[in-house]
Amino acid sequence: EYSYHLDPTGYPQVFIRRGASAALYRAGPWIWGAGFSGAGNPREDPTYKLTFVMDDNEVTYREDAIDRSVISRFTVSPTGLAQRWTWVDRRQEWVVYLNLPGDICDTYGLCGPYGICTTGNSPSCGCLDRFTPRNYDNWVGADWSDGCVRRSNLSCRGDVFLKYERIKLPDATSSWSNMSMTLEECRVECLRNCNCTAYMQLDVTKRIGCLVWYEDLVDIRSLSPDGQDIYIRMASSESSSKGGNKVVLIVSLASVTGVILITCSIVFLFIRKRKNVRKIEKEVNIYGSRDTDSELPLFDLSVISKATNDFSLGNKLGEGGFGPVYKGILEEGQEIAVKRLSKDSMQGQDEFKNEVIFIAKLQHRNLVRLLGCCIEGDENMLIYEYMPNKSLDIMLFDPKKSTLLSWETRFSIINGIARGLLYLHQDSRLRIIHRDLKASNILLDSEMNPKISDFGMARSFGGNETEAKTRRVVGTYGYMSPEYAIDGLFSIKSDVFSFGVLVLEIVSGKRNRGFSHSDSNLNLLGHAWTLYKEGRSIDLVDSSIGDSFYLAEVTRSIHVALLCVQQNVEDRPNMSSVVLMLGNEGVLAQAKQPGFFMERDVLAGQSSTSTNPASSTNDVTITMPEGR
Incomplete structure (x- = not known):
């Protein structure tokens, strides 16, 4: 169930993962002259030689014993603990040479975006200098998953870079690299792209190479003295703030630029x-x-x-x-x-x-x-x-094509959609509510990675906004939450409801709208709810999957989905909680009655908001003027 592997996505890093997606531990990215950032091995390992190769043809990493007489083995336990063992002949026993994760700060993403973990501190998590907790109440309650935010918002033009020293570099899955650039060229490259959040030098011996990040920085820990340096994008107002980090100012050539523009x-x-x-x-x-x-x-x-x-x-x-x-x-x-x-x-x-x-x-x-x-x-x-596998609905609801969607692939799709929604709701520069999340708006790339698409109906929230009301209800029946379809109220919990419907469709291979069962007039939500109450959630699983699935993952996915589609807005979790629930094995709250769990409930909600009595199918995005 757990794997220890080199992941070349973005820039090569070593991961311990549970299944296909949930990360438990990460080492990396690889820094020439220093090894994997944050790895358990010291820079000068006396027993093992670390070899890393990255070119146009291959990305490989290996560890070889310097002394050929040394006997070792590497294991990954059922709980996800990776260990290197060395045979000590004098004692006639195996001795643990390395544990991964090695301590609490090795836990992937423990402190959330822009949080930093420091062993020996109480609590272990803190915010990077010039950052503050995103959710103070959760933070003081030891829930650090929301991470931290900048004290001052970025403006793109006029931003500065601050140097943060001796840290484990953040997850580089969404990054870009160039081994021929100087540090200054790297700064310029990052500066010209408003989405670039940080940069650093890849080869600390030759002082060359560039790595830039394009997303929030996650999984950082202090590593004095073996950590690396990184330059993080900050508001220009931070350049004059007092602090221990060096500041790299962006030089503005306003006058020259003005002449050129004229x-x-x-x-x-x-x-x-x-x-x-x-x-x-x-x-x-x-x-x-x-x-x-x-x-x-x-x-x-x-x-x-x-x-x-x-x-x-x-x-x-x-x-x-x-x-x-x-x-x-x-x-x-x-x-x-x-x-x-x-x-x-x-x-x-x-x-x-x-x-x-x-x-x-x-x-x-x-x-x-x-x-x-x-x-x-x-x-x-x-x-x-271009997405070669087109949209999720084309594969999911086709009896033949659905056989290509193994449980591992479906669970990976569920987690990917959850992470995308979390980014929209919480981690992006704009807090965005999609308002039309459905299977046909999930595109699949060549490796079946999900991509949320179609933002024509999206709305952004700013400041302390958490909810809004509209007289122009847009979306797709079968995915719309009750409070939105009936009263025009929408919030991030509206997307959470749609996500829950989507998860049940992915598990079952059936559409919510148009679902029929011989024993009742329930829709898919109602059927899943009934099976859940009877302890038979496993009966919901798409028969095309066969028996090749993790029972715990399937039942947990259904349980989380039912929490997302609960009738009352307050009962539904936010997406940060959803991501955590999907990725661990903690006890889940009991799910309450879902909204719109009978087909006639959906139709009732439809007639109460629309002046047009015609219904819409799952595949059609609709716009409904509210009747006077």
Whole structure:
């Protein structure tokens, strides 16, 4: 159930994982001249030689005994404890040479984002200098999973970098590297991308190499004297704050930039044709301003038309509320997916703008990546990374294709969606409620990693906002929470409800809407609830999975899903709790009655909010004006 392995994703690191996703321990990334950051072995190991190879053809790591007469073995226990044993001939017994995890601070992500663990401290978790706890009440209650936040918000332009010394470097799964860059070039690379959160030097002996992070920094601990140095992005106001960390200031070349911009503007006015001026005016209307933090690339219509073979039917992948979606191949060979706003679409400029603004500012491994957009004439198009396995619903609800979704894959998808939602609700620069989470909006890459997509209906919350009310209810029946469908109230708990429905669909292979059972008129939620009360949750499992699954993971997933779809908003957990519950074996609270657990309940909720009595299927995103 546990594995100890080298993971090359992002930048190579060593993990102990439970199943396919839940991390228990991490060492890394690899630092040339120092080894894996935070590894249990000292830099100069007297017994074992550490060898690491990374090039275009391979990424390998091995440990060899310096003295060939040394006999050793490596084990991973049923509880996830990895141990290296050495045979001591004089004592005629095996002796533990190394334990991983070695102490409480080796627990993966113990202190949450921007938290730092220090052995010997009480409590072990604290915030990095110039950071404060995200949730103070939870923090003092020894729940550090929410982590910490900067004292001052970033502005992108004018930010500074602070040097944090002698630490275990954060998880580098979402990172980028270049071995030929200098430290200064690395700083410039990080500075020009507003999503870059930190950078550091990869080769401490040759003083070269660059590694940059694109997400919140997780799994940090103090490691004096064997730790590494990292430069973390901070607000410019922190540059004058007193503290023990060195500050690297970003030099602003405002006057030079101003001259360049003025010159470029004059040239631009003389050489641009009238139609391109109209295009710029339209871009200003879409963005609200041409000066955005996203720096989202703009594609010419001719480029997209060529890539999609003039939007041919052979390239068409499908069609949604936004309009048709086409597969394309750019000249350099990159595969793309193009969403083309239809003139007859129920979604319009507001949804298009929503998608551009939100996705362009978000970056997470479980969110679909927006590569750019095309705004030309009457054409509005969004260009995404191409997902070869298309959307989850295509595989999940097809009797033949669903056999490709093993339990391990399904559980990995569940955890990936949970992490993506947690990022939206808590860890992103914008606190975002998706409002249309469903199987058809979960895309699958070549390795079946889930990517949350379609942010046209999303809303952002700021400050202390936790709930809002709308007269324009949008979403998909079968996934909408009761308080949202009936009263127009939405919050992060609305997404939690949708997530719970989605988990039950992934486990069962059945849609919530349209579900039928010979013994009752319950929908999928009601059926799962009945089985749960009778102690027969295992009967919900999709028959196409067979018997190849972990019973504890399946029943726990169903239990967590039922906690998410409870009738009362206050009873539902937040996504940080969901991620923790899915990843450990602690005792769960008893689930209470779900909302909309009978098909007639859904229809009643529908009729109370819509002036249109026609129902919507699971595959259709709907917009309902509230009746007066």
